[in-house]
Amino acid sequence: MTHLPFIAASYALAVLVLGGFGAGAWLRVGAARRRLAAIDPRRGRVAR
């Protein structure tokens, strides 16, 4: 495969950006859900 370092870097960046934003959003939703459930269990159930 020609230009392999450039191709590998491009795909690695794509995984980093998509995976980073995805994991970040997932963790943020989980943290907010737990915090909300701790403050107000009734509303925490609604948020699930």
Add this chain to the structure above:
Amino acid sequence: MSTVAPAGDATPLAGSSLHRFANPGRFLRLSEVVLPWLVVPAVVLTVTGLGWGLFFAPADWQQGDAVRIMYVHVPSAWLASSGYFGLALCSLLSLVWRHPLADLAAVEIGPVGAGFTALCLATGSLWGKPMWGAWWVWDARLTSVLVLLFLYLGHIVLVRAFDDPVRGYRAGAILALVGVINLPIIKFSVDWWNTLHQPASITLLGAPSMAPLMLWPLLVSALGFSFAFAAIVVARLRAAVMERRIRGLLMARAVSR
């Protein structure tokens, strides 16, 4: 469900159907149903599109295997522009109808759009170096996309720059709407000016000037990126709605003490 405003409701008709989704509880319930339908296609289509482009699509007769960068670069470029269009749409909803979720959506779209724009610029640079011999040229297409990144970054900073969040939302919305002028400049930059960047290979009206063996993985990858963008924004918006609710509850408790 009727979209007609109830009697005595002063909300404009067009806004009333949008305001049905302004209720945070309703949004959380709806997004909980929608999110898996975004995440699963996002993962399946992105992995399929990128794997297809990387391992099975043919190399270009001129560019060799470097053309495989296209399967990351082009979808991220499309999402950078369409994400900004979404940001501007939310800003319009915010300014005209004072839609509360539109403000939060604009705040959450900003960083995601900036990330996709940065990915577009970085992969363009990685594609440009072996093909043009330069990491960067001040070409109209590249420069207008760089301006798009600055617009995203400006919006991110501006909405957080005020003590009163509503003032930040309004200022960010105005910036987002002014910045829409950059979208046609990005689109037509390769037609209006002589650029090193190649013209569009895929247009809405004309037949694509690309072999189907390359076109299909590109479309699958673009669809996957689109689902991923939507899933990330919806998930971030869910978190933002819950965080706002937490802040409200904590403030209510503090006041009642």
